[in-house]
Amino acid sequence: MTKMKAVVKTKPEPGAEIIDVDIPTPGPGEVLVKVLATSICGTDLHIYQWNEWAQQRIKNLPQVMGHELCGEIIELGSNVKHLKKGDIISAETHIACGHCFLCQTGNAHICINGRIFGVDINGVFAEYAVVPASNVWILDKKIPKDYASVMEPLGNAVHTVLAGEITGNTVLITGCGPIGLMSISVSRLCGATKIIATEINDYRIKLAKELGADVVLNPKKDDVVKKIKEKTDDLGVDVVLEMSGNPTAILDAFKALRPGGRYSILGIPDKPIEIDVSRDIIFKYITVQGINGRLMFSTWHKTARFLSSGRLDLEPIITHRFRLEEFAKGMELMESGNCGKILLYP
Numbered sequence: 001m002t003k004m005k006a007v008v009k010t011k012p013e014p015g016a017e018i019i020d021v022d023i024p025t026p027g028p029g030e031v032l033v034k035v036l037a038t039s040i041c042g043t044d045l046h047i048y049q050w051n052e053w054a055q056q057r058i059k060n061l062p063q064v065m066g067h068e069l070c071g072e073i074i075e076l077g078s079n080v081k082h083l084k085k086g087d088i089i090s091a092e093t094h095i096a097c098g099h100c101f102l103c104q105t106g107n108a109h110i111c112i113n114g115r116i117f118g119v120d121i122n123g124v125f126a127e128y129a130v131v132p133a134s135n136v137w138i139l140d141k142k143i144p145k146d147y148a149s150v151m152e153p154l155g156n157a158v159h160t161v162l163a164g165e166i167t168g169n170t171v172l173i174t175g176c177g178p179i180g181l182m183s184i185s186v187s188r189l190c191g192a193t194k195i196i197a198t199e200i201n202d203y204r205i206k207l208a209k210e211l212g213a214d215v216v217l218n219p220k221k222d223d224v225v226k227k228i229k230e231k232t233d234d235l236g237v238d239v240v241l242e243m244s245g246n247p248t249a250i251l252d253a254f255k256a257l258r259p260g261g262r263y264s265i266l267g268i269p270d271k272p273i274e275i276d277v278s279r280d281i282i283f284k285y286i287t288v289q290g291i292n293g294r295l296m297f298s299t300w301h302k303t304a305r306f307l308s309s310g311r312l313d314l315e316p317i318i319t320h321r322f323r324l325e326e327f328a329k330g331m332e333l334m335e336s337g338n339c340g341k342i343l344l345y346p
């Protein structure tokens with residue numbers, strides 16, 4: 001057998017097709033993985049829709065889409081010593097060079113020469129995929145297999161929530177897509193004392209409440225800043241976790257954050273946004289930080305421990321499970337917002 005089914009971005013236009021492509025061969029330091037489950041990320045949706053960001057960023061068509069992975073190792077390339085056939089794995093999706101300034105100073109997740117599955121190189125929406133051994137994360141047997149696929153975005157949530165103080169803090173989470181929802185769970189687990197979320201989609205509002213957000217506001221109906229002030233003794237929240245990429249949400253969150261607070265941004269706006277730096281940052285004495293990827297690999301260790309402890313339940317967040325062939329249905333659902341995380345099974 002030399003061919004496999006894969007979801008491939010074939011043309012620089014909206015959409016993707018499922019076609020037969022060659023099964024990749026693992027080179028030195030790589031492993032071949034049978035994909036057991038994969039999941040759809042916002043990035044995949046942007047590539048599928050072929051938005052402005054994707055048009056600038058994606059260079060090598062045709063390319064297999066997808067990056068979130070649960071797989072079983074079925075073949076080892078040369079020089080792979082610490083892994084074995086049959087290992088069930090997840091994978092860090094940022095492939096670092098290992099020798100640049102950032103890699104050498106503990107910041108491999110923002111490696112200058114970094115490449116990402118399904119963005120810069122062939123991804124994992126396929127029956128098989130090749131993964132560098134140094135990116136493999138061996139799954140704890142206590143963790144349900146298909147959660148491996150969701151560890152990567154969950155790692156984004158863990159990285160963002162834990163990028164500053166959270167215990168005993170009041171938190172605003174703007175946007176309840178899958179990572180926003182996961183951030184509600186992680187914030188609760190880590191001792192946030194009041195969790196306020198904002199979201200416009202009814203399906204996700206309901207999920208946010210189920211996961212334990214204390215207040216869920218709808219910017220289409222509520223005066224978000226006023227309500228947040230009311231819920232925080234007129235002070236504003238201690239921490240903002242921005243998960244929407246929406247310009248209005250981003251600007252309102254500056255107003256809802258208390259002076260001296262922390263503003264961590266993971267959501268990606270697709271255009272530049274104008275900010276009043278003196279009023280909203282300097283005189284307010286706040287800390288603004290961008291979050292990218294996961295710390296390699298301390299975020300992975302924490303994420304795995306949260307899951308194997310049984311204290312973090314992903315089940316309410318995984319709302320749909322489809323066959324890989326049904327990827328278009330998954331993309332449509334993601335577009336509508338009427339879903340949490342969507343898993344695909346080859």
Ligand SMILES: [Zn+2]
Pocket residue numbers: 041042043067068152153
């Ligand atoms: Zn992702």
Ligand SMILES: [Zn+2]
Pocket residue numbers: 096097098099100101102103108111112113114
């Ligand atoms: Zn590097």
